[in-house]
Each structure stands twice: as C-alpha cells, then as structure tokens.
Amino acid sequence: MWNNKIDQTTNAVTCPGCGLSCDDLKIVTSNGRLTSMHNGCVRAHRFYDTAFSNIDRTPMIDGTPSSLDEAIERGAELLQKSCSPLFAGLATDVNGMRSILGLADRCGATLDHMNGDALLRNLRVVQDNGWFTTTFTEVRNRADLILIVGGQCIERFPRLVERVLHPAEGLFSKPDDRKLVLLGPWIGGRVPDLLEHLNPTLIPLELEALSDAVAMLRALIAGRPVNTGRLDGNLGDALSDLADALKAARYSVICWSAAELDLPHSELTILGLAELAKALNNESRSAALPLAGTQGDITCNQVSTWQLGYPVRTRLQRGYPEHDPLLNRWQDLIERGENDLLLWVASLSSETIPPSCDAPTIVLGHPGMVFNAPPALYIPVGVPGVDHQGHWYRSDSVCSLPLGKLREIGLPSVSHLINRLHERLQPAASEPAGDDPC
Amino acid sequence: MLIKLEGGRIYDPANNIDGEAGDLYIRDNAIVAAPGENETVHRTYALAGKIVMAGAIDLHTHIGGGKVNIARTMLPEDQRDHVMAKSDLTRSGGGHAAPSTLAAGYRYAEMGYTSCFEPAVLPSNARQAHMEMADTPIIDTGGYAMLGNDDLLLQLIADGAEQQTINDYVAWTLQATQCIGIKVVNPGGINAFKFNQRALDVDDAHPHYRITPREIVAKLSRALHELAVPHPLHVHASNLGVPGNYLSTLATMEAAGGLPIHLTHIQFHSYGTEGERKFSSSAAQIAEAVNNHTNVSIDVGQIMFGQTVTVSGDTMAQHANHNHAHPRKWTCMDIECEAGCGVVPFRYRDKNFVNALQWAIGLELFLMVDDPWRVFLTTDHPNGAPFTSYPHLIRLLMDRSFRNDLLGEINPDAASASHLGSLQREYSLYEIAIMTRAAPARILGLTDRGHLAPGALADITVYHQHEDPEQMFAKPMLVFKAGDLVVEEGRISKPVKGTTQVVRPEYDPAIEKEIGRWFERYHSISLQNFGISDDEMAEGIGSRVTVHPCREGRP
Numbered sequence: 001m002w003n004n005k006i007d008q009t010t011n012a013v014t015c016p017g018c019g020l021s022c023d024d025l026k027i028v029t030s031n032g033r034l035t036s037m038h039n040g041c042v043r044a045h046r047f048y049d050t051a052f053s054n055i056d057r058t059p060m061i062d063g064t065p066s067s068l069d070e071a072i073e074r075g076a077e078l079l080q081k082s083c084s085p086l087f088a089g090l091a092t093d094v095n096g097m098r099s100i101l102g103l104a105d106r107c108g109a110t111l112d113h114m115n116g117d118a119l120l121r122n123l124r125v126v127q128d129n130g131w132f133t134t135t136f137t138e139v140r141n142r143a144d145l146i147l148i149v150g151g152q153c154i155e156r157f158p159r160l161v162e163r164v165l166h167p168a169e170g171l172f173s174k175p176d177d178r179k180l181v182l183l184g185p186w187i188g189g190r191v192p193d194l195l196e197h198l199n200p201t202l203i204p205l206e207l208e209a210l211s212d213a214v215a216m217l218r219a220l221i222a223g224r225p226v227n228t229g230r231l232d233g234n235l236g237d238a239l240s241d242l243a244d245a246l247k248a249a250r251y252s253v254i255c256w257s258a259a260e261l262d263l264p265h266s267e268l269t270i271l272g273l274a275e276l277a278k279a280l281n282n283e284s285r286s287a288a289l290p291l292a293g294t295q296g297d298i299t300c301n302q303v304s305t306w307q308l309g310y311p312v313r314t315r316l317q318r319g320y321p322e323h324d325p326l327l328n329r330w331q332d333l334i335e336r337g338e339n340d341l342l343l344w345v346a347s348l349s350s351e352t353i354p355p356s357c358d359a360p361t362i363v364l365g366h367p368g369m370v371f372n373a374p375p376a377l378y379i380p381v382g383v384p385g386v387d388h389q390g391h392w393y394r395s396d397s398v399c400s401l402p403l404g405k406l407r408e409i410g411l412p413s414v415s416h417l418i419n420r421l422h423e424r425l426q427p428a429a430s431e432p433a434g435d436d437p438c
Numbered sequence: 439m440l441i442k443l444e445g446g447r448i449y450d451p452a453n454n455i456d457g458e459a460g461d462l463y464i465r466d467n468a469i470v471a472a473p474g475e476n477e478t479v480h481r482t483y484a485l486a487g488k489i490v491m492a493g494a495i496d497l498h499t500h501i502g503g504g505k506v507n508i509a510r511t512m513l514p515e516d517q518r519d520h521v522m523a524k525s526d527l528t529r530s531g532g533g534h535a536a537p538s539t540l541a542a543g544y545r546y547a548e549m550g551y552t553s554c555f556e557p558a559v560l561p562s563n564a565r566q567a568h569m570e571m572a573d574t575p576i577i578d579t580g581g582y583a584m585l586g587n588d589d590l591l592l593q594l595i596a597d598g599a600e601q602q603t604i605n606d607y608v609a610w611t612l613q614a615t616q617c618i619g620i621k622v623v624n625p626g627g628i629n630a631f632k633f634n635q636r637a638l639d640v641d642d643a644h645p646h647y648r649i650t651p652r653e654i655v656a657k658l659s660r661a662l663h664e665l666a667v668p669h670p671l672h673v674h675a676s677n678l679g680v681p682g683n684y685l686s687t688l689a690t691m692e693a694a695g696g697l698p699i700h701l702t703h704i705q706f707h708s709y710g711t712e713g714e715r716k717f718s719s720s721a722a723q724i725a726e727a728v729n730n731h732t733n734v735s736i737d738v739g740q741i742m743f744g745q746t747v748t749v750s751g752d753t754m755a756q757h758a759n760h761n762h763a764h765p766r767k768w769t770c771m772d773i774e775c776e777a778g779c780g781v782v783p784f785r786y787r788d789k790n791f792v793n794a795l796q797w798a799i800g801l802e803l804f805l806m807v808d809d810p811w812r813v814f815l816t817t818d819h820p821n822g823a824p825f826t827s828y829p830h831l832i833r834l835l836m837d838r839s840f841r842n843d844l845l846g847e848i849n850p851d852a853a854s855a856s857h858l859g860s861l862q863r864e865y866s867l868y869e870i871a872i873m874t875r876a877a878p879a880r881i882l883g884l885t886d887r888g889h890l891a892p893g894a895l896a897d898i899t900v901y902h903q904h905e906d907p908e909q910m911f912a913k914p915m916l917v918f919k920a921g922d923l924v925v926e927e928g929r930i931s932k933p934v935k936g937t938t939q940v941v942r943p944e945y946d947p948a949i950e951k952e953i954g955r956w957f958e959r960y961h962s963i964s965l966q967n968f969g970i971s972d973d974e975m976a977e978g979i980g981s982r983v984t985v986h987p988c989r990e991g992r993p
Contacts, residue, residue, distance in 0.1 A: 012964035023967045094569060095978070105529050126511050130769035130781070136962035137562075137774040141589075142632060163962060171589060171775070171960055172633075172646070250634065281757065285634045287772055305507045306570045309517040309531055309538035320523040320530040321538075323514055389978060391565060398504055398773055400565045401967055402974065 005389075006405050014392060014401040015040065016348060016385045017047035019293020020136075020157045020164070021394035023401050032407040041158035050350050051383040054368035057411050063374030068412070071379050075362050076424035078341055078376060084317060085109040086339035088330040089346040089354065091295040093390030093403060096414030097303040100345065103422045110315040110339070111304065112330035114352060115297040118259035120325045122290050123301070123311050124267045127325075131274035134253060134287035135396040136164045141171035144178055145249035147242070149210065149256040149273060151184040154192040156257050157291055157395075161194045164289075173251065181242055183213065203238045207263060214272035217243055221279050246280055255289040293395040295348055296384075302393055302400075331355070347381045347414050364414055382411035439480050440465050440473060441921075446485030446900060449871040450492065452879070452889035456868045462490065464896040467920040471892040485900055488915060491871050492888050493552025493897030495878040498672075498702055498737050499819040501542050502556045502570030502579070504563045505749040505779040508769050509536035509820070512781060513747060515765075528575075528930050535746040535783075535820045543575035545826060548928050550899030550914040553578040553887060553939070557621050557672060557702065558751045560584055562774040562963065564615035565970060565979060568938060572981035576924050579981070580882075580939035582672050583615040584751055586622030586654045587629040589775040590956050595657055596647040601664070602946075608661040609945035610953065614969035616983060618882060618939050619669035621702075622658055623751040624676055625651035625690075628777045631754035638754070640676050640689040651676050655693040663697045665943035666988040668883020670698030670735070675707045678755040682711040684720035688727055691734050700881065703739025703818040705800040717792055719799045719856055725806035728813070735881055736807065737814035740800035740831055741793065742823030747783040749821065756780020775960065786823075794852035798845070804835055805861040810872040811880070829911035835865040836907045870907075883986050884939065896921040938981045943988050 006029075013025040017040075026038040027048070034052040037045065059071035066074070079085065087100055087109045104111055113119055125131060139146070146165055153160055166175045182195065186204040205213055213235065219226045220243035228236025246252050254277050261269060273288060280286035292298055301311050308314055310323035333339050334357045342361040344354035350368030354361050360376035363369065367380035384390040385403035390413070393400050441464040447457045463470045463479075473479070500506055510517070510533065517532045522541045524530040531538035537545065546554055554574075559567045559581035571579035585591055585608065594603060608620060626649065627638040633645045640651045659671040675690040677683035687707040691699065701707065704724060712718035728734050745764075750756050753770050757780060760768040764785040772778045786793040800822070807813040815832070819825035834841050838861075845853050853859070865873075879888020886895045898918040904910035913928030924932050950965070957965040976982045 012966040014967060023964050095980075098573070098980075102529070105524055123511060126508070126769065127514055128767065130512055130763075130767040132770045134772045135562075135774050137776075137960065138632070138772045140962060141775055141960055142772075169959060251632070281770075285632060302507060302566070303569075305510050306502075306539045307529075307531070307573055309510050309533045309536070309541070310514060311511060316530060318523075320521045321517065321532060323517070391569070391978060397507075398560070398563050398566075398771075399963060400563075400569070401963065402565075402978070 006408055010404060014385060014403050015044045015047065016296070016392050016403060017041070017043040018157050019291060019298065019395035020159055021293065021392060021401050022159055022163055027406065029406050032409055043158055048386070050368055051386040052407070054350065054366070055409050056367055057380050057409065059380070060374060060378040062376060068379070071377060072420050072424055074377050075379070075421050078360055078362055079107055079421060080425060082107065082341035084339050085341040085343060086330060086333050087343045087345070088112050089114045089344040089352065090300040090312065091346045091348045091352060092300065092414040093296065093384040093392055094299055094303055094400065095390055096345070096347065096384070096418070097300050098307070099415040099418035099422070101304065101307045103418050104316050106422060106425060108317040108319070109343070110317065110328050110333060111312050112328055113297050113300045113312045114346065115259065115295055116312055116329060117262070118292065119297050119301055119311070120313065121258040121261060121267045121270055122292065124325055125271045125274050129271060129274060132277045132281060132287050133396070134289055135398050138287070139164050139253050139289060140167045142173055142251040143253045144173045145181070145245055145252040146178060147181045147183060147246070147252065147254045149183050149254065150207070150260040151186060151189065152260045153255065153257055153291060154194055156259065156294065161198070166198055179245060181245070203235070203242065205235060207261065211269045211272065213239060214269055214276065218272055218276050218279065221246065221276060246286065247284065250285060252280060252286040253289050254286065255291060257291040259292070259294070289396070291395050293393060295352065296392065298393040298395065298397050302397060345414055347383055364417055367411060379417055380411060381417060382413045387411045388413040440477060442479045442482040443490060443898065443900065444482055444484050446488045446490035448490045448890060449867050450890040451868055451872045451876040453891050459486070462890060462898065464898070464918065464921050467896055469890055469892055469894045469896050483916065487903055489867065489901040489903055489910070490890070491899050491901070492875040492890055492894070493899050493917065493919065494550050494874045495888055496546070496551055496554040496816065496825065497814055497878040497882060498557045498816045499554050499825055500556060500558065500749050500821070501554055501574055501819070502539070503559060503567035505558070505751070505781055506536060506570065508779070508781045509747045509749050510538070512767060512769055513783060516747070527933055534826070535824050539570050539573040540575060543577055544930050544933070547576040547917055547919065547925050547930065549828060549912065550901070550917050551577060552897035552917070552919050553884070555579065555618070555882070556581040558582070558584055558623065559615055559617055560751070560773055560776055561611060561615045562776055564617070568616060568970070568975065568979045568981060571938065572979050575933045576919055576936060578936035578939060578984070580618040581615070582619035582621035583611050583617040584621050584623055584777050585611060586625045586658055587627070587777045589629065590953065592626065592629060592644065592647045592649065595649050595653060601657065601660060603949065604657050605661045605664050606945040606949035607953070608658065609665050609943040610949050612667070612940070613942060616938060616940050616970050616975055618941050618986065619667065619672055620658060620662060621672040621674065622654060623674040623777065624678065624754055625654040627651065627676060627754045628752060631757065631778070632772055636754065636758065638676060640686050640693065652689065652693040655690055655699070656695055659694045659697045659699050667941055667943055668986070668989055669881060670700045672700045672702055674702050674752060678706050678752055679759060681709050681717045684708050684710055684723055687724060691727055691731055694733060696733055698733050700735045702737050703816065703821065704736045705739045705741065705796065705803060705822065708799050708803060713855060715791060717795065719795060719802060721799045721802035721806060722857065725803055728807050729809070735812040735814070736803070737816040738800050738803050739816055739818035739822045741786050741796045742817065742827045742830065743786045743788040743793065743797065744823065745783070745785045746820045746823055747781060749779070749781050751777050751779050753778035753780045756782050788848045791849045791852050794849035795855060797848065798852060798856035798858045801834060801841065801858055802856065802861065805863045810869040811877045813873060814878055815873050829908045832870055832911050833906065833908035836870065838862065838864050883941065883989065936981070937984045938975060939984050939986060941986050941988055
C-alpha cells in the first residue's frame with residue numbers, strides 16, 4: 001500500500017527542506033524516532049529534527065484541547081458561517097493542495113501561498129513575457145558559465161553547489177572548468193566557502209543597484225552604445241567583461257532566488273534577467289535557473305494552475321476563478337479586513353505560524369507550532385515526507401518527487417482533514433445533496 | 439443494472455455496422471449480448487432515428503504535463519475570456535486554448551469523447567502529466583513517453599548498443615512512466631539545439647553524437663515492433679513548419695524501413711517551396727506516400743483560424759518561431775537531459791497567406807488519404823486549434839459546399855494555390871466513426887473500446903440526427919462512460935473518474951543497472967524515485983492503471 005508503508009531504512013529520501021528537494025538522503029528510523037541521517041544539510045537537519053521532536057496531535061478549540069471529531073465539527077461550523085474565507089499559507093503536498101482547491105471551490109475562498117510575494121515576482125514575468133529556463137540535470141552536465149544573482153543562494157539552498165553547480169562530473173562541461181560569477185551584495189561580505197572554492201569572479205553591488213546593472217548588461221549584449229563609465233568604480237568594466245563572457249559561453253546559466261529580491265518592483269529586475277537569457281539565445285545557448293520551491297510554493301502553484309487555470313492569488317467567491325496578482329495578496333486582504341475567516345495551512349515548518357487576523361483563524365499546522373494567541377481552531381497535521389507519503393515539486397517545476405513515510409503516530413494529512421471538513425459541510429440551499437463534484 | 443439502447447442507427451465500423459437500426463445492452467460497465475426473455479431491463483432509452491457510436495478517442499491531444507501548465511500560466515487572458523462557473527455537479531475552471539484540467543475533461547465528455555491520449559510525456563515529468571490527467575474528469579487517459587532526445591539513448595546508439603539493449607530501455611521507460619506508447623519529437627533535434635544547432639535534417643549528423651535522426655527513428659520503431667507494443671513509434675518529424683519539409687517527412691517514413699510508424703500532426707510537415715512566397719502545399723506528395731505505404735498512419739493537426747497557443751517538446755522549432763508569438767510572449771525550457779519544451783501563443787488568420795494555406799493543406803490531407811483507418815482527426819490540440827473545434831472540422835470534411843464557402847473567404851492567393859476546391863470527397867458518418875473511434879482504438883491496441891460488440895467497455899455516444907454535422911457532434915444526446923450516463927443533452931450529468939491506459943512489454947531487468955549507473959553519475963534524481971508504481975498511480979496520483987496486452991506473437 002502506497003499510503004501506509006513506513007520506510008525504516010531508505011537511501012533515497014526526498015527532503016522537503018528547501019526547493020532543491022535532494023532525494024539522496026539516507027535515513028534510518030526506529031520506533032518512530034530518527035536514528036541517523038546522511039547527506040542532510042543544515043536545513044534538512046532542522047526539518048527532520050523539528051518534525052520528529054513534535055508528536056502532540058491534540059487539536060485545540062480556542063486554546064482548549066479537543067477531540068478530532070469536535071475539531072472537525074467546529075471547523076465545519078466556521079467554514080459554514082463564512083462568506084469570504086481566505087485560504088492562505090498553503091504549505092502542503094500535491095494531494096493537500098488538491099483537497100484545498102476542492103473545498104475552496106465549494107466555499108468561494110480566495111487562495112494565496114505564504115511565499116506569494118516571491119512566487120509572483122517570477123510569475124508576473126511569465127505572465128507578461130515568458131522566459132527561457134533550464135533544470136538541475138541540464139546545469140549539472142552542460143553549464144560552462146554560471147551567473148548567480150544575489151547573495152543568499154547557499155543560505156537558502158545549502159547543497160546547490162554539489163547537487164547542481166559543481167557535481168563530481170558532467171557530460172559536456174567539466175565542472176572544474178566552469179566559470180562562476182557572483183553578482184550581488186558582496187561588498188565587504190564573506191563569500192561562503194562552498195562558492196569561494198570555485199574561484200568565483202565577484203561583482204559586488206547593492207541589491208538596489210541590480211536593476212540598473214542588469215539593464216546595462218542587456219544593452220551590452222544587444223550591442224547598444226553604452227557608457228559603462230557612468231557606474232561607480234569598476235562596475236561598468238566588470239559588467240562589460242561579464243557581457244563578453246556570457247556571449248562567449250556555450251551554455252550559460254543565470255540563477256536567482258526571487259525570495260531574496262525583496263524590493264519594490266523587483267519583478268522588473270527579474271524581467272531583465274529573463275530577457276538577458278532569451279537574448280543570449282539569438283547567438284549561443286543560455287537559460288535561466290530561478291530558485292524557488294521552499295515551503296511548497298511551486299507545489300501549491302502547479303496544482304492551482306492545472307485545476308483552476310490560474311496561479312495562486314485567485315478568488316473563487318463568484319463561483320468561478322478570478323485571478324489578480326495584486327488585489328489577492330493575503331497580507332493585504334487581512335490588512336483590509338476583506339476576509340471573515342482565515343484557513344492557514346502550514347504543514348512543513350513549526351515556525352510558519354499564522355498572521356494575526358481579526359477574523360477567526362483555523363490552522364492546519366505543523367505539530368510543533370507555538371502561537372502568540374490561540375487561534376479559533378488548531379489541528380496538528382502530519383508533516384509530508386515524515387507522516388505520510390505525497391508529492392512535492394522542486395525548484396524547476398518539472399520534477400515532482402515522491403515523499404516517503406517515516407513514522408506512524410496518527411497525525412492526519414492535510415488532504416485527509418480537508419476532505420473531512422468538506423464532507424461535513426451541509427449542502428447550500430440551492431444545491432442538492434450528493435456526491436462531491438469530481 | 440441492465441440498460442437497453444433501443445432502435446438507434448448504429449455506426450460501428452469495427453464490426454462492419456453502417457447505420458443499421460439495432461439495440462444495444464449495457465450491464466454494469468460493459469456492453470452485453472441481448473439478454474434472455476426472463477431478464478429484467480431496468481432502463482430503456484428509445485433511440486429511433488438517433489445516431490449511436492462508440493465513445494470517441496483522441497489519440498493526440500496535449501491535456502497534461504508541464505508545458506500545458508506553462509501555457510496556462512503565460513495566458514491568464516485565455517482563462518479570463520473563457521470562464522466556467524461551478525454547478526451543483528461540476529467544479530469551476532475555464533480556458534479555451536489551455537483549459538484547466540477540469541474544463542478539459544467536462545468539455546471532452548460533453549462532445550462524446552471518452553478516451554484521450556497526451557502525446558508528449560517527458561519521463562521526468564510523467565508524474566505531473568498523470569496527476570493532471572487524473573484531475574481531468576470522466577475521460578480515460580494515457581500518455582506517450584518521449585525518447586530520442588535523451589542523452590542516455592543517444593549515447594547508447596552512438597556507442598553501437600545492441601538493438602536488444604535499446605528494446606530493454608524502451609520497455610523500462612514505458613513501465614517507469616506508466617505510458618502506452620513512445621513518441622519521438624524532432625529526433626535528436628531538441629538535443630542538438632542544446633549544442634546550439636538550429637536545424638537537424640533526417641540525414642544530418644548530430645553535432646556531438648554523430649548519429650542521424652534516421653538512425654534514431656529506425657532504432658525506436660524497431661524496438662516497439664520487437665517488443666510487440668501495439669502503437670507504432672509516434673513521430674513528430676524533423677523540420678516542423680519549415681518550407682520544403684515534406685522531403686524530411688518522406689525521408690522519415692522511409693527511415694522506419696517498412697515497420698509501422700505513425701507521423702503526427704503531418705499538416706505541419708507537408709510544406710513545399712513553390713510559388714512567389716516559397717511556401718506551398720505538398721499534401722499531394724505526402725498523401726500519395728501514405729496511400730502507398732501501408733505501414734504508415736498519420737494524424738493531421740488541422741489548424742483553425744483564431745487564437746490558440748502552441749505547446750511542443752520541439753524547443754528547436756519553437757525557439758525558431760518565437761518571433762511569430764501572438765501575444766508577444768513565449769517560453770522555452772531545456773529539461774533534464776531528456777528533452778525540452780516551448781510554448782508560443784499564436785493567432786492563425788484566414789487572410790494571412792501562410793495560415794490560410796496551412797488550413798487548406800490540412801483539409802487536402804484528410805481528403806486525399808484514401809484509407810480512413812490510417813488518418814486520424816486531430817488539431818494537435820491546442821497547436822492547430824483547441825479540441826473544441828472538432829465538430830466544425832467534421833462539418834468541413836462532411837460538407838463540400840460548406841468547405842468551398844469557407845475557401846472563398848480565405849486569403850485568395852492561398853485559395854488558388856490549393857487543390858482543395860477541386861476535391862469532391864465528403865466523409866460519411868461511417869468514415870467519421872472509423873477515424874474517431876475504430877481506427878484509434880485499433881492503432882493503440884485498445885481492444886476493449888472503439889467498438890460496440892458485447893464485451894466492449896460501455897463507452898457509447900448517442901447523437902441527435904441533424905443536417906448540420908457541426909451541431910450534431912457538438913452536443914450529443916447521451917454519453918455513457920463505462921456504463922455510467924455522464925452526459926445528457928450536451929451537459930454533464932455525472933462526473934466520474936477515468937483510468938490510465940498502459941502497456942507492459944517484458945524486458946531484461948539488467949538494463950536497470952546500466953540506467954542506474956547513468957543516473958548516479960549524471961542525473962539530479964535517484965533512480966528509485968524515478969519510476970511510478972501501480973500503487974502510486976492509484977493512491978497518490980489518483981488514477982488507477984488499466985494494462986492493455988501487447989500484440990500476440992512477438993517476431
């Protein structure tokens with residue numbers, strides 16, 4: 001049985017600790033406890049340690065322990081009463097998201113992921129322009145020049161170097177011959193050892209100056225007349241050298257993490273990077289590698305896109321999907337008081353507690369969550385890849401990897417709970433009772 | 439539950455029934471023989487004067503997988519302009535060129551389709567393709583796994599691997615990806631594009647592996663033949679959309695060496711270089727070759743005028759065409775040392791010479807290929823047009839005066855450059871039933887559907903007779919899926935779930951060691967996490983597997 005098997009020892013565990021989704025972890029468990037782990041990075045250790053150290057599955061209604069049946073009853077009541085629910089967080093696996101979308105359609109909810117800001121920075125570029133991207137295995141085997149934009153890629157994706165940028169061997173490009181260029185806030189900052197070992201070329205600049213630098217790079221690639229001297233110090237010359245290197249590369253890769261580019265209108269910077277990769281393909285080969293996927297943002301968005309036709313930030317209140325990347329931002333909806341209920345789903349991390357909200361809040365959350373104020377309802381949920389099997393997308397949106405089951409302590413999956421809530425909802429007066437729509 | 443469909447005019451070409459009135463009986467999920475006198479018929483539908491056919495089968499429609507989701511992401515306007523509200527039975531959704539999975543399933547069923555096949559499943563994206571298809575209600579689905587641009591296969595061929603090794607790899611791929619066929623897209627070309635090569639004709643050597651598309655087609659078509667996989671190699675030939683590409687298409691047919699081969703969306707591969715604009719129809723040459731090669735089958739990939747989006751694994755061709763994007767946005771992707779994809783929205787215009795001639799070329803092919811068992815009705819959804827245009831396409835094939843009226847409206851130079859006006863042929867209902875039911879079932883090896891004999895799955899569509907075939911085919915009276923009445927008068931009455939159709943040729947598991955070594959060294963996924971099990975399909979992905987037999991008597 002795919003759903004009930006517990007893997008006690010396994011050599012190919014997929015880690016949902018970040019969007020790299022390394023699937024080579026070797027994990028041994030015994031009686032529901034983690035005995036050993038190999039290949040895990042610092043984020044993986046944090047993910048599994050937190051999951052395994054939290055086993056309380058008691059639901060809480062207004063901070064008071066309850067049975068699961070009572071909790072489901074209370075959740076159904078809250079959903080029933082709500083006219084304008086907001087379903088946010090949405091850190092779950094594919095089947096969790098499928099169930100959430102079914103319930104959202106039923107309830108007329110608005111949907112946004114906790115990483116919606118980062119997600120939409122990239123997606124708005126795709127919506128307006130499209131892009132030219134690549135995937136991990138291609139980069140491993142083909143890249144001869146890698147441009148990393150920003151300064152947090154190792155912090156956010158700890159095994160990026162060994163898994164993607166600089167593997168032991170590559171089919172068409174020797175890893176040791178690869179050129180690495182770091183364009184980002186390296187002024188006075190220390191480059192992580194993992195990158196330092198690759199002898200990178202540093203082009204330091206503040207993130208605020210990135211947009212201008214990318215524009216100049218594009219102009220240089222396009223062969224436009226450019227006054228490189230207008231930028232401070234050696235930046236213009238460094239960009240000019242970088243443009244030459246990009247043009248000379250056989251397969252260049254341009255990499256960024258949209259979550260790091262937390263500046264107003266940084267989608268325009270990303271647009272510049274995407275256009276840069278596209279333009280290079282007029283003569284040689286190049287592709288972008290946007291890094292994302294943490295907290296299931298790609299997973300959530302993929303399912304939303306195929307079932308609703310739209311990414312997150314979509315509203316179902318009028319009986320059909322309406323997408324607006326600005327109006328349906330969860331933080332703003334709460335701030336403006338547009339929701340009368342918040343359903344916060346966050347199964348991957350104990351730290352992603354719900355925002356404070358005037359409306360009642362239902363939390364389907366990690367079993368280790370500690371709240372500032374008790375929500376109207378909290379049901380601890382199983383952690384995907386620990387308590388139940390599932391599917392999970394890594395950064396490049398192509399590979400949906402299977403997540404394993406490592407223990408059985410009775411924590412229900414998001415999908416299971418949402419389906420129970422859905423079943424408990426009384427049909428609206430206009431609807432006949434019957435099977436749920438497929 | 440025993441259901442009687444009484445007195446309808448039955449079109450069942452697999453059993454040589456051509457419109458004769460008769461009765462059908464459904465018990466549970468299957469068609470059964472007439473019951474004994476003592477048996478109770480629980481429900482009778484009086485269908486005198488109605489048209490009864492098996493549920494329709496689309497053997498080439500892009501309904502699931504990463505490239506479709508990219509198209510949805512890139513075209514919010516397609517959703518905005520085609521809203522589908524929820525009902526008491528159905529979920530909300532929307533979209534026209536790139537519909538949501540739910541909208542696609544409902545609309546296919548509402549048109550009388552009961553089985554659809556996604557022709558471009560990237561092995562590393564197979565889970566997503568199946569998850570999307572699992573969320574496409576009512577219809578049964580299946581996929582063709584893409585090979586022939588993956589570095590592992592190209593390396594094997596370049597190293598002179600035995601045919602048996604290729605066969606094992608192909609069979610392993612079918613099993614790992616839960617697919618029913620193998621497709622090759624621009625053989626070797628997607629891979630060559632990653633080495634910055636911009637064209638690769640059938641006898642050109644690949645820039646790195648030094649092998650040719652001809653060799654790739656030969657190896658893969660032989661593999662499927664020797665493995666006794668019913669569906670022949672499904673080929674998107676070299677040089678898609680390039681004037682003069684009919685020669686590549688003819689060469690690709692020859693590359694199969696007489697073994698079965700299916701050339702898909704052949705309209706896009708039937709172009710000559712005659713005339714002032716160096717763009718002409720070579721439909722006559724292609725049709726003649728198809729008529730003369732009984733090992734060859736085709737689907738057309740008809741275009742229709744209007745807005746759509748092109749989604750393809752052919753990164754080389756899609757990148758070459760990105761300047762034609764309408765609206766002006768496009769996406770390409772290199773994927774996992776397997777293949778790639780390109781998504782380019784496009785608006786076909788009837789006053790544009792090239793588009794108008796493309797429309798005429800597709801129709802010429804339908805009308806000049808003699809054997810309806812070897813030509814299939816497709817628009818290569820959504821590349822030529824969304825699948826919702828099928829009823830209109832059927833009218834074009836069945837109604838010559840309607841066809842000629844439209845021919846009078848297109849770009850006049852294109853109209854005069856085409857033979858279409860001189861073609862008299864009109865398809866009969868029997869021939870439509872062949873090309874949309876009996877023939878696709880036969881070429882996919884689906885013995886349980888596409889016909890109406892006892893024992894078949896009760897996938898049945900009943901149409902009102904109408905003088906306008908477009909209206910008739912757009913809105914069936916009744917659709918049964920595996921015995922469930924899922925559509926009444928063109929509207930969903932019961933949203934059920936379909937299953938996934940696969941084949942399982944045997945192979946020597948030793949191949950997994952070789953593949954495992956390759957994964958270990960070069961891939962970013964572990965081999966253990968690559969293949970999809972039957973349990974995972976049923977319980978995780980959400981679609982049970984139906985295994986279809988391979989051909990009997992392996993050569």
